[in-house]
Amino acid sequence: MGVTVVTGAGSGIGRATAQRFARRGSTVIVSDINEATGKETVELILAAGGKAVFRKLDVADAEEWEHFADWVCAEFGVPDLLVNNAGILIGGGFLEQSGDDWRRMIQINMMSPMIGARAFVHRMTEAGTRGHIVNIASAGAFLPTAVAPSYVTAKAGVWLGTQALRAEFGGQGIGVSAICPGLIRTNLAANGSRGGVDASDSAGWAQRLGAGQQFFSPRSPERVAAAIERAVRWNLSTVPVGAEAWLAWYGYRLSPSLIRGLSGLVRMPLADRAIELSSRILGGAR
Numbered sequence: 001m002g003v004t005v006v007t008g009a010g011s012g013i014g015r016a017t018a019q020r021f022a023r024r025g026s027t028v029i030v031s032d033i034n035e036a037t038g039k040e041t042v043e044l045i046l047a048a049g050g051k052a053v054f055r056k057l058d059v060a061d062a063e064e065w066e067h068f069a070d071w072v073c074a075e076f077g078v079p080d081l082l083v084n085n086a087g088i089l090i091g092g093g094f095l096e097q098s099g100d101d102w103r104r105m106i107q108i109n110m111m112s113p114m115i116g117a118r119a120f121v122h123r124m125t126e127a128g129t130r131g132h133i134v135n136i137a138s139a140g141a142f143l144p145t146a147v148a149p150s151y152v153t154a155k156a157g158v159w160l161g162t163q164a165l166r167a168e169f170g171g172q173g174i175g176v177s178a179i180c181p182g183l184i185r186t187n188l189a190a191n192g193s194r195g196g197v198d199a200s201d202s203a204g205w206a207q208r209l210g211a212g213q214q215f216f217s218p219r220s221p222e223r224v225a226a227a228i229e230r231a232v233r234w235n236l237s238t239v240p241v242g243a244e245a246w247l248a249w250y251g252y253r254l255s256p257s258l259i260r261g262l263s264g265l266v267r268m269p270l271a272d273r274a275i276e277l278s279s280r281i282l283g284g285a286r
């Protein structure tokens with residue numbers, strides 16, 4: 001089944017997606033900013049009898065995207081599927097997140113799926129081939145939370161950008177889908193940071209939140225990979241993953257003010273206390 005490109009495929013949802021499409025017979029271009037983990041994904045796929053190659057890509061760099069797209073098309077032809085998955089988490093209230101936090105967040109989580117889609121849709125339409133773009137948004141796209149405002153803003157942008165792309169290219173054989181996962185067991189929190197505190201406090205916070213994410217998240221990244229496959233097969237516009245994601249999706253459409261009110265109940269001091277408590281519980285359980 002053709003060629004699949006996955007960004008951020010060195011971990012979590014990206015790795016599970018790369019593995020799933022490789023099992024379906026796709027040649028997978030595994031890309032990540034982290035060379036070691038990206039190559040590990042390739043090794044896992046090859047060991048399972050699939051086809052994959054690694055190519056380093058920092059999705060925040062628009063110029064790198066162009067070189068990357070040129071390389072993919074020259075080596076493998078225009079891909080059938082691009083999964084814009086790479087992403088980061090920055091926690092902290094609105095006034096705690098700096099301008100740099102916001103710029104980094106918007107560049108990686110919002111701009112990069114649009115830049116990536118642009119690079120490949122352009123080549124798909126030029127070559128006259130059919131193709132599919134999947135953007136990993138989040139249930140956060142429908143939750144105006146006070147604990148990670150830059151994250152949910154970026155994800156809402158990705159969701160709407162996906163719909164705009166779909167409106168423009170849907171009639172030209174290009175499928176476009178947004179996946180909106182709820183809580184998934186990955187390294188997102190452990191790889192993340194917290195605005196408004198110094199680097200070592202931020203690292204400790206991410207470590208504690210990461211341990212909680214691994215322990216309390218109800219589902220594996222494979223669930224998201226399966227949703228991506230479904231989205232491509234049926235060309236679905238929005239695919240929430242998990243009960244809380246479905247609740248956010250329908251809740252926000254039915255009553256934005258109710259969802260905003262509920263989201264606003266959780267502020268950083270409460271979130272920090274919950275993270276501290278979960279860390280103590282997990283420490284005691286060890």
Ligand SMILES: NC(=O)c1ccc[n+]([C@@H]2O[C@H](COP(=O)([O-])OP(=O)(O)OC[C@H]3O[C@@H](n4cnc5c(N)ncnc54)[C@H](O)[C@@H]3O)[C@@H](O)[C@H]2O)c1
Nearest residue numbers: 008010011012013033058059086087138181184186187188
């Ligand atoms: N885990 C969840 O609960 C959850 C929920 C909703 C949405 N998501 C989204 O799913 C996507 C995948 O996240 P995950 O949960 O698998 O996290 P993860 O941290 O396990 O994986 C993210 C990957 O992206 C890579 N990455 C980060 N910055 C990059 C950059 N600039 N260029 C290239 N690669 C980069 C990381 O190296 C890592 O391999 C993200 O967009 C995230 O926002 C995750």
